[in-house]
Amino acid sequence: xxxxxxxxxxxxxxxxxxxxxxxxxxxxxxxxxxxxxxxxxxxxxxxxxxxxxxxxxxxxxxxxxxxxxxxxxxxxxxxxxxxxxxxxxxxxxxxxxxxxxxxxxxxxxxxxxxxxxxxxxxxxxxxxxxxxxxxxxxxxxxxxxxxxxxxxxxxxxxxxxxxxxxxxxxxxxxxxxxxxxxxxxxxxxxxxxxxxxxxxxxxxxxxxxxxxxxxxxxxxxxxxxxxxxxxxxxxxxxxxxxxxxxxxxxxxxxxxxxxxxxxxxxxx
Amino acid sequence: xxxxxxxxxxxxxxxxxxxxxxxxxxxxxxxxxxxxxxxxxxxxxxxxxxxxxxxxxxxxxxxxxxxxxxxxxxxxxxxxxxxxxxxxxxxxxxxxxxxxxxxxxxxxxxxxxxxxxxxxxxxxxxxxxxxxxxxxxxxxxxxxxxxxxxxxxxxxxxxxxxxxxxxxxxxxxxxxxxxxxxxxxxxxxxxxxxxxxxxxxxxxxxxxxxxxxxxxxxxxxxxxxxxxxxxxxxxxxxxxxxxxxxxxxxxxxxxxxxxxxxxxxxxx
Numbered sequence: 408x409x410x411x412x413x414x415x416x417x418x419x420x421x422x423x424x425x426x427x428x429x430x431x432x433x434x435x436x437x438x439x440x441x442x443x444x445x446x447x448x449x450x451x452x453x454x455x456x457x458x459x460x461x462x463x464x465x466x467x468x469x470x471x472x473x474x475x476x477x478x479x480x481x482x483x484x485x486x487x488x489x490x491x492x493x494x495x496x497x498x499x500x501x502x503x504x505x506x507x508x509x510x511x512x513x514x515x516x517x518x519x520x521x522x523x524x525x526x527x528x529x530x531x532x533x534x535x536x537x538x539x540x541x542x543x544x545x546x547x548x549x550x551x552x553x554x555x556x557x558x559x560x561x562x563x564x565x566x567x568x569x570x571x572x573x574x575x576x577x578x579x580x581x582x583x584x585x586x587x588x589x590x591x592x593x594x595x596x597x598x599x600x601x602x603x604x605x606x607x608x609x610x611x612x613x614x615x616x617x618x619x620x621x622x623x624x625x626x627x628x629x630x631x632x633x634x635x636x637x638x639x640x641x642x643x644x645x646x647x648x649x650x651x652x653x654x655x656x657x658x659x660x661x662x663x664x665x666x667x668x669x670x671x672x673x674x675x
Numbered sequence: 676x677x678x679x680x681x682x683x684x685x686x687x688x689x690x691x692x693x694x695x696x697x698x699x700x701x702x703x704x705x706x707x708x709x710x711x712x713x714x715x716x717x718x719x720x721x722x723x724x725x726x727x728x729x730x731x732x733x734x735x736x737x738x739x740x741x742x743x744x745x746x747x748x749x750x751x752x753x754x755x756x757x758x759x760x761x762x763x764x765x766x767x768x769x770x771x772x773x774x775x776x777x778x779x780x781x782x783x784x785x786x787x788x789x790x791x792x793x794x795x796x797x798x799x800x801x802x803x804x805x806x807x808x809x810x811x812x813x814x815x816x817x818x819x820x821x822x823x824x825x826x827x828x829x830x831x832x833x834x835x836x837x838x839x840x841x842x843x844x845x846x847x848x849x850x851x852x853x854x855x856x857x858x859x860x861x862x863x864x865x866x867x868x869x870x871x872x873x874x875x876x877x878x879x880x881x882x883x884x885x886x887x888x889x890x891x892x893x894x895x896x897x898x899x900x901x902x903x904x905x906x907x908x909x910x911x912x913x914x915x916x917x918x919x920x921x922x923x924x925x926x927x928x929x930x931x932x933x934x935x936x937x938x939x940x941x942x943x
Contacts (some may be wrong), residue, residue: 416800445838462799498800530755530765532684533731538803 408472411482412505415454415467418496418645420536422485425462434458437495438469438486444493448474455511455652458520459604461644463537465653466500466519470511479503493641508658517581518601519651522594522610522642526617539610539646545617547592547671551585553616554594556627557609558583563602564633567610568641571603577632578602583609592617604641612639676740679750680773683722683735686764687912688804690773692728693735700852702726705763706737706754710762713753723779723920724786726743727872729912731805734768734787744854747771757789767807776926780815785849785870790862790878794885806859807878807914812886815860819853821884822862824895825877826851831870832901834880836909839871844901851877860885880907 415438423431425441438452452471458464465601473482475522479502486499508514523538526545531538557566557580564576582597594613612629615621621629621639629637683706691699695707706720720739721824726732741750741778765880776782791806793799795812800804825834825848850865862881864874880897881890889897889907897905 416797418801418803456942465801483796491798496800496803498797500797526750527768528685529766529768530759532732532764533686533805535686535764 408474409476410470410472410505410507410509411479412468412470412503412509412511413483413486414466414501415469416498416500417464417467417510418536419460419462419464419578421496422460424457424462425454425456434464434467434497435488437493437497438471438492438499439462441489441495441497442471442473444489445482446473446475448475453511454571455515456601456649458512458647458649459644461536462647462649464649465521467649468515468654469509470505472507474550475528494658506658509649509654511652516601517597517599517651517653518649519653520596520601520606521648521650522596522606523646523648524592524594524610524614525590526592527590536645539614539642541614543594545614546619547585547587547617549619549623550592550594550613550617552624553613553621553626554583554585554609556623557630561630562633563605563630565629565635565637566605567602567635568604568608569635573602576602578605585613591598594602606647607642607644608638610642610646615639616641676742677744678738678740678773678775678777679745679747679749679776680771680779681737681754681767683732683737683766684766685732685735686804687726687728687730687732689764690728690848692730693722693724693726695741702732702765705758705761705765706739707768708741708761709754709757709763709765710741712747712757714743715739715751721779723783724917726915728918729804730915730917731791732917735917736779736783736922738773738777738919774850774926777922778927779920782922782926783920785865785867785921786917788864788869788874788923789915789916789918790864790874791916792860792862792878792882792910793858794860795858804913807882809882809884809886813860813882813933814887815853815855815885816918817887818860818862818881818885819890821881821889821891821894822853822877825862825898829898830901831873831898833897833903833905834873835870835877835903836872836876837903838932841870844870846873850862853881875910875912876906876914878910878914882910883907895908 425434427433427436452469455468483502525538528543531540560579580598584595692880693702695704721736723736751770758765794809799808801815828847848866852863
């Protein structure tokens with residue numbers, strides 16, 4: 408069975424999330440339907456991250472095993488045609504053949520997310536559903552300073568949803584940068600994997616720092632509390648974008664999924 | 676009657692265009708309804724440009740006369756609250772009191788538009804309806820060179836919709852710049868006023884230059900033909916954004932609207 412690796416963009420607004428669920432349309436389901444329409448194959452595709460409802464992607468990575476060989480070019484065009492026909496807000500940006508050892512989830516070395524805040528008085532018209540509207544003045548430099556207290560290897564119990572299924576709350580956060588461009592504030596987060604709601608919990612907490620309610624020291628204290636109750640309010644999904652996944656250049660070996668929930672990205 | 680000047684953002688997708696019409700919801704109608712809900716005043720608001728259906732705005736400017744004095748801050752919040760309640764994709768970015776001589780349309784010195792093209796193989800998921808999808812490689816430098824043949828004072832009959840009501844096809848185009856940032860190509864146009872479909876006609880024609888079908892000389896020849904039939908296909912409204920309007924710092928005098936269609940911006 409030839410394996411294909413694909414980069415996927417989607418507007419998370421109309422979906423219950425990445426993962427197939429009974430309560431509504433999922434991105435995974437939309438792609439699996441398109442694969443069936445194009446090839447007749449009934450497959451289960453795996454994504455690098457199981458994004459929540461309303462969370463967007465510019466660079467989700469997936470893999471799928473098909474019953475016959477396709478040229479990547481034709482497969483991409485066929486899937487995009489079927490996705491468009493179905494009215495899905497999902498686009499396949501790239502297709503490559505992949506080694507049988509490649510696993511979109513378990514081969515991932517690093518995941519990159521972006522969280523967008525628009526800080527202005529007026530509600531969002533053009534960007535509705537595509538950013539978090541914060542009608543307050545935010546100091547992005549204070550937010551960035553507060554963010555630096557979170558970088559590194561920590562027990563992130565404070566910034567983890569009660570529904571998080573990961574065995575361990577310990578993660579290594581490689582990067583959490585806050586920058587501003589006019590009314591747009593961007594938070595960029597990188598780690599091998601994240602806990603459920605981790606980035607949205609960061610964003611909600613950093614916003615408190617930005618408006619002067621918390622100091623960077625308060626954010627550090629919240630981390631050290633290792634207690635969900637110490638977290639700021641979780642920011643809405645609208646602002647979150649799954650941007651990119653890094654993989655080893657050559658994958659020669661199937662990495663062992665010791666623990667499904669711990670190794671992979673657990674719903675950001 | 677105190678006069679207010681407002682800056683307005685909207686997603687043109689759900690509307691028949693700026694102007695009130697019988698066949699569906701308009702941006703003008705949405706704002707007039709919000710003013711009525713907030714103040715009880717039945718007003719007719721005037722916009723600096725009468726954008727077509729599907730055309731967006733980040734900086735449309737309007738004026739409205741209300742029966743009583745409002746603090747700009749309160750008026751903005753009240754209008755935005757009513758627009759949100761009505762489910763409109765319209766936001767009031769700024770409100771100022773204005774001189775009785777200020778006219779959003781006839782006082783305008785210059786109008787700035789942006790046309791966004793996304794040039795890539797895959798259809799648009801996140802930017803659907805917000806840019807023109809062109810699944811071809813475009814040379815933005817050739818597009819820019821071709822655009823320069825259009826700058827200046829010309830008879831723009833070639834780039835004018837058959838429905839254009841302006842008396843004269845002569846306009847002075849101050850700027851038509853084409854730049855690229857990754858897969859995004861931006862065309863920025865500035866003039867005192869534009870003809871109906873002028874910028875979308877430019878965009879459709881420049882795209883032909885970008886894909887190598889037309890040379891910059893062909894674009895110049897199309898301009899010189901002064902014939903609608905010489906124009907490339909008109910680009911879709913999705914990519915067009917009304918960005919900004921410049922006014923004199925002090926408006927001491929009511930400028931005479933010699934000709935409604937000629938002076939103002941005639942639907943881009």
